[in-house]
Amino acid sequence: MPDKLMDNLVIAGTTYSSRLLIGTGKYKDFDETRAAVDASGAEIVTVAIRRTNLGQNPDEPNLLDVLPPSQYTLLPNTAGCYTLEDAVRTLRLARELLDGHTLVKLEVLGDPRTLYPNMVETLKAAEILIKEGFQVMVYTSDDPIAAKQLEELGCVAVMPLASLIGSGMGILNPWNLQIIIENATVPVIVDAGVGTASDAAIAMELGCDGVLMNTAIAAAQNPVLMASAMKKAVEAGREAYLAGRMAKKLYSASPSSPVAGTIGRLKT
């Protein structure tokens, strides 16, 4: 059993002390983004890559000024990409933008209504990106076979959904997640679906190596407070996992207090 103090998340050879990864979308403004990131304790934060707004205020603040790459591990994603070509081009641009940074989050979506991943395109894109030297953390369905195939291609982390992106529905299929975790030799990070702190704790208790979330924090009534709650939930869930929970029993024939010495009559 690993010691709590030695218990770090290692992705592609780099050690992180926080197992909570957060997205930077949907916040009111950059001040709130920064406050939520700080309250969450996250070291890895996802960013999206988008076209510059032509003809708009060129002095508008830049996310990279708010979250400097010197202080945070920025994880550029391919959110919004529906083809492997778009995903690969986006991450090549991200690598150029972030001075050769190769750790990326790949997601290739299959359907704009559900944002469910297209696993065929995801697998093909992962293969190309890995050949080009990217370290790919990959968003996947909770299909244990797809997750294993992505690992075998060389992805540095597999990130199954707990439920659909932005749904806040929580962990809908803990059994599949458990199979993915059992099979994996790279970190398994639940990505998508967490709605509140208990969902994050459940993911960690299952044995996930980390949790990635955005909407659960950004869409809370008080995002900064929810970020703090998520930090504690991930830590609590991880410690509970390491501690090893008691066995579940319908009822216990062994009370917590001593049986002998009660002042009444003993019932047998």
Next chain:
Amino acid sequence: MIQLIVNGQSQHVPISHGAETRAQSAADATLNIAQLLEHMGLQGKRIAVERNGEIVPRSKFDQPILTDGDRLEIVVAVGGG
């Protein structure tokens, strides 16, 4: 003037006098990325550029590679999950 498709929109970008005299024909490269970024008010910003599907490294921003009809993508990092 040179016509480019920048982020999906057609843009007419003036070219400097020096560049114009060097150009032999409309097909010749006459503009560099740095000049384009300056024209767009993006100089010094943290951006990345793709030209006709290929990344243009920052080290090539001062080379007059842009020609009529080039398709460019200029991107930034924004909040996302």
